Amino acid sequence: MEVPRSEYPRPQFVRPDWLCLNGEWQFEVDAGDSGYDRHMHTSDQDLEQRIVVPFCPESSLSGIGNVDFMPTVWYRRSITIPQEWAGRRVLLHFQAVDYDTTVWVNGHEVYRHRGGFTPFTCDLHGVVAPGETAVITVRARDDNRPSQPRGKQSTRYENYSVFYTRTTGIWQTVWLEPVPHSYLRRPRITPDVANGQFHLSQPISQNSAGLKLHATLRDAEGVVTTAECRADLDFAPQLVLPIPKARQRLWSPNDPHLYDLEIELVDRDGQVVDRATSYAGLRSVAIDGKKVKLNGAVVFQRLVLDQGYYPDGIMTAPTDEALIRDIKLSMAAGFNGARLHQKVFEERFLYHADRLGYLCWGEFADWGCSGFGPMHDHQQPGIT
Structure with missing residues (x-):
């Protein structure tokens, strides 16, 4: 079968080597939450059903279409780790699983x-190496506890009021990525419009003598600026990337300009240990009384309330094109942004919003809960 949602899931921190694990997985509903006691995490017995990941079992695209309550669900898939990744660590990423998840390999x-x-x-x-087979088993528990952030998911069997079909288990991309033993983690990129620069805080997995951090900022004309610092003193070296006045271009809905950013971890011999690419928009956001200012100017926000629900995928868009279509339809109707309502939208939606100049109010699915801030959306230029 064709792999669904096979586009790169993390567009603001990209490495060239990766393996998408979307597609058919084994699946089983564990109504009594007894699977662990029945050793489902170690058993080699096939699960009862097949599901298409990343779509939740409530959705038609999953091939299941079960909208009843599912307090616990199990997934399993076997995959051979590519031999060409030899000598590197292997990371297994889950973009989103609802709600309480345990993973065994x-x-x-x-x-x-x-x-x-x-x-x-x-x-x-230490668990599995390139060339070996990994049996991935996932248990996801999802109940109706009032303390559990649910967003717009219904606590009743049926939809009611402003609450809709639930999402249980895996609902965004699952993927593998090889990294070196000392590798770059996701950076924090903060624009500084007043001084015409970006501040880069770059976490690394571990440091060793002689490591350096090198960053290159580019636009359509080529290299804008570079910066370098030692990366062997702590686990989050800091860089400042000053932009020459002539190359400063602010991000806005009318001009959604993005700079490309390349980040390299270099050893004492000058060899690149790890490399990743990102992007950033130079913009400022401020509140002046009841006015919102973007880059010092009042911006009038004509926003839609976007629930992020799809008839066939529930909270998961059927395709990447569907994400783009939502934004373009809104813009064609005269809107310049959206309140992303009671849901942390997937990173590719935010990426398309950034490049299309679409303002977004980022919002967490709380519905009475607090303390669960979506930190990974901090540096999206479109997030206000």
């Missing part, structure tokens, strides 16, 4: 995550 518990809207990563070093 070859019977070993590798990660536990609580939260239905944020990504998490399992480091498989």
Whole structure:
């Protein structure tokens, strides 16, 4: 079968090597939450059903279409880690699983995550190596506890009021990525319009003597600026990327200009240990009384309320083109942005919003809960 939603899931922090794990997985509903006691995490017995990941089992695109309550669900898939990744660590990424998730690989518990809207990563070093087979087993628990952030998901069997069909289990892309033993983690990029520069805070997995961090900012004309610093003193070296006045171009809905950013981790011999690409928009946001200012000027926000629901995918867009279509339809109707309502939208939606000049109010799915901020959306230029 064709792999669904096979586009790169993390457009603001890109490495060339990766493997999409979307597609057919084994699946089973565990109505009594007894699967662990029945050793489903170590069993080699096939699960009862087949599901198309990344679509939730409530959706028609998943091939399941079960809209009843599913307190616990299990997934399993076997995959051979590419041999060409030899000598590198292997990371297993889940972009979103609702809600309380445990992951086992070859019977070993590798990660536990609580939260239905944020990504998490399992480091498989010491569990499975390139060239070997990984049996990935996932248990997702999802109930109706009032303390559990649910957004617009219905707590009743049926839809009611402003609450809609639930999403259980995996609902965004699952993927593998090889990295070196010292590797770059996701950076924090902060625009500084007043001084015409970007501040880069770049976490690294581990430091060793002689490591350096090198960053290159580019636009359509080529290299704008470069910066370098030592990366062997702490785990989050800091860089400033000053932009020459002639190359400063602010991000706005009328001119959604984005700079390309290349980040490299270099060893004492000058060899590149790790490399990733990103992007950034130079813009400022401020509140002046009841006015919102973008780059110092009042911006009138004509926003739609975007629920982020799809008839066939529920909270998961059927295609990347569907995300783009939503934005373009809104803009064609005269709107310049959206309130992303009670849901952390997938990163590709935010990427398309950034490049199309679409303002977004980022919002977490709380519905009475607090303390679960979506930190990974901090540096999206379109997020206000």
